[in-house]
Amino acid sequence: MQDPQPSASHFIDGAPVEDAAGASIDCIYPATGEKIATLHGATSQIVDRALDAAHRAGPAWAAMSGTERGRILTRAAHIMRERNAELSELETLDTGKPLQETLVADATSGADALEYFGGLAASITGTHQQLGEDWVYTVREPLGVCVAIGAWNYPTQIACWKAAPALACGNTVVFKPSETTPLCALKVAEILKEAGLPDGVFNVVQGHGDVGAALVADDRVAKVSLTGSVPTGRKVYAAAAEGIKSVTMELGGKSPLVVFDDADLDKAVSGAILGNFYSSGQICSNGTRVFVQEGIREAFLSRLGERLEGVVMGDPLDPEVNFGPMVSERQMEIVLGFIEKGREEGARLASGGGRAPREGFYIEPTVFADVTDDMLIAREEIFGPVLSVLSFATEEEALARANATPYGLSAGVFTSDLTRAHRMAKGFEAGTCFINHYNVAPVEAPFGGAKASGVGRENSRAAIEHYTQLKSVYVGMGDVEAPY
Numbered sequence: 001m002q003d004p005q006p007s008a009s010h011f012i013d014g015a016p017v018e019d020a021a022g023a024s025i026d027c028i029y030p031a032t033g034e035k036i037a038t039l040h041g042a043t044s045q046i047v048d049r050a051l052d053a054a055h056r057a058g059p060a061w062a063a064m065s066g067t068e069r070g071r072i073l074t075r076a077a078h079i080m081r082e083r084n085a086e087l088s089e090l091e092t093l094d095t096g097k098p099l100q101e102t103l104v105a106d107a108t109s110g111a112d113a114l115e116y117f118g119g120l121a122a123s124i125t126g127t128h129q130q131l132g133e134d135w136v137y138t139v140r141e142p143l144g145v146c147v148a149i150g151a152w153n154y155p156t157q158i159a160c161w162k163a164a165p166a167l168a169c170g171n172t173v174v175f176k177p178s179e180t181t182p183l184c185a186l187k188v189a190e191i192l193k194e195a196g197l198p199d200g201v202f203n204v205v206q207g208h209g210d211v212g213a214a215l216v217a218d219d220r221v222a223k224v225s226l227t228g229s230v231p232t233g234r235k236v237y238a239a240a241a242e243g244i245k246s247v248t249m250e251l252g253g254k255s256p257l258v259v260f261d262d263a264d265l266d267k268a269v270s271g272a273i274l275g276n277f278y279s280s281g282q283i284c285s286n287g288t289r290v291f292v293q294e295g296i297r298e299a300f301l302s303r304l305g306e307r308l309e310g311v312v313m314g315d316p317l318d319p320e321v322n323f324g325p326m327v328s329e330r331q332m333e334i335v336l337g338f339i340e341k342g343r344e345e346g347a348r349l350a351s352g353g354g355r356a357p358r359e360g361f362y363i364e365p366t367v368f369a370d371v372t373d374d375m376l377i378a379r380e381e382i383f384g385p386v387l388s389v390l391s392f393a394t395e396e397e398a399l400a401r402a403n404a405t406p407y408g409l410s411a412g413v414f415t416s417d418l419t420r421a422h423r424m425a426k427g428f429e430a431g432t433c434f435i436n437h438y439n440v441a442p443v444e445a446p447f448g449g450a451k452a453s454g455v456g457r458e459n460s461r462a463a464i465e466h467y468t469q470l471k472s473v474y475v476g477m478g479d480v481e482a483p484y
C-alpha cells in the first residue's frame, strides 16, 4: 500500500511547499481511527504565496489558445485514468469510501471533467451581431484568480469539477480542500503539472475555515466556488459579496424521492439505495425523504430490507466491501444524534439504527418508517446512511410535500406513467431531477441547486458561463453623430 503522507502540505507555483508553522491537520483513516498523515494548515504567508502565484500566472495562461489549454487538461485526464488504481486507494484512505466505489466514481469522474472541459476549451467563443454598418462582438474572457473550496465527501472529484472548467476558460485556481480530507487534491495538482500545466495556474493550500475565509477576502480573487453546507455557504457568499466577487455555491440538500404505486418496485428500491447509502449516505444530492404511495409502503419497506442484506461492511480497501464508515468521528456522532432524535420523535425503526460493532466510524444503514414532515430527520440534512420513508396518497400531495423545504438540490420520481413523471419533474423545485433513476451525475449535465441549495451550475457547457465574463465591443464603421 502507498504511504499517504505527502511530501509537503501545499502545492504552490508548481512545487510542493511546507510551512510547519501552520496548525497541524491530522489525517485519520476512518475505517480504523488511525492517523495516517499529518499536514499543516496554511499560514498567512502561504495564503499570500499561493494567491501571488495564481495572480502572476494568470495573464500567460489566459493568453494561450483554448486548444493549447485543452490539450493539457486532456493529457491530465489520461494520466488520471492510468493512475486510477493508486488514486482510488488514496481516495479510500482519505475518505473511508470503499475501493469498490472509488475505483469507478472519483478519479474517473475527475478525469471525465478534465476531458470534457479540455475538449470544450477550444470552442469557447463570443458572438457577433451586425447593427447596420456598425457591429457588436462579444469576447468571453476569464475572470482571473478563482478560489475553490471543497467538502470532504468527494475530494478528487470536487477538485476536478472546479479546476477543469476554471482552467479551460483561462482562469487560475487556488484550491483549499476540506481539512478532513487533505490528501487527494495534492495528487490532482501533481498530475496537472505532469500534464504540462504552467506553474502557478493550479495551487493547493490546506487549512480550516479560517484559511478559506482569508482566501475569499483577498482583493486578488475574482471568483469563489464553494462546495459545502448551507451555513458555510451563507458566510462565504456574504464575504464574497463584500468584494463583489462572482460565486458558485454547491450546498446541502434534503431531497425528495417519490415512489408511485405503479413504479417498478425493484428499480425504485435501487434508486433509494443509490440515493441514501452509496458513500455511506455522505452525498449532497441524496433523496433522503422517500415518499412512498400508501398502497405499496409495506412492500417497499420489505423489499428494501431484503436488499440491505446485501450490504458488506468492512475494510474499505477490500474489494468485496460495499459499505464504509463515516468520514470522521465527528460526522459519526452527528449522524448518531439524528438517529436518536428520530427514535425520540416516534419514527418506526425498520433497519439498522446504531453504530456498527467494529473499530472505525461505521454506522449501520438505517431506515425509518412512518416518518412525518415535521420530524427533525425529515427536515434537516443528516449526511449519513439514514433513509426516511414517508407515505402519501395523491400526486398533488406528494409534490407539495416534496417541495416544502428550504433546500432544492435534487428530486426523483419513480413511476411508469410517462406524463406523470414529467409533470413531477416540472413541479419539483430542484436543480437536478431524476426520472426512474437516482444520483447519476454525468459531466454532460448541469449540476447545482435551487433555493438554499446553491447558486450557479457545475459541469456541462453551463459551467463556462460561471467561469467567464462577457465583454461587449461596439465597432463604429461610419460617422460619429454628436449633438454639438
Ligand code: NAD
Pocket (backbone or CB within 6 Å): 149, 150, 151, 152, 153, 154, 176, 177, 178, 179, 207, 208, 209, 210, 211, 212, 213, 214, 216, 227, 228, 229, 230, 231, 232, 233, 235, 236, 249, 250, 251, 252, 253, 283, 284, 285, 381, 383, 409, 448, 449, 453, 454
Ligand atoms: P462545510 O460547510 O463544513 O465545509 C466546506 C468547506 O468550507 C471546508 O473546506 C471548510 O474548511 C470551508 N469553510 C468553512 N468555513 C469557512 C469560511 N468561513 N470561509 C471559507 N471557507 C470555509 O462542509 P463539509 O462538512 O465539509 O461538507 C458537507 C456539506 O457539503 C454538506 O452540507 C453537503 O451537502 C455539502 N456538499 C454539497 C455538494 C454539492 O455539490 N451541492 C457536494 C458535496 C457536499
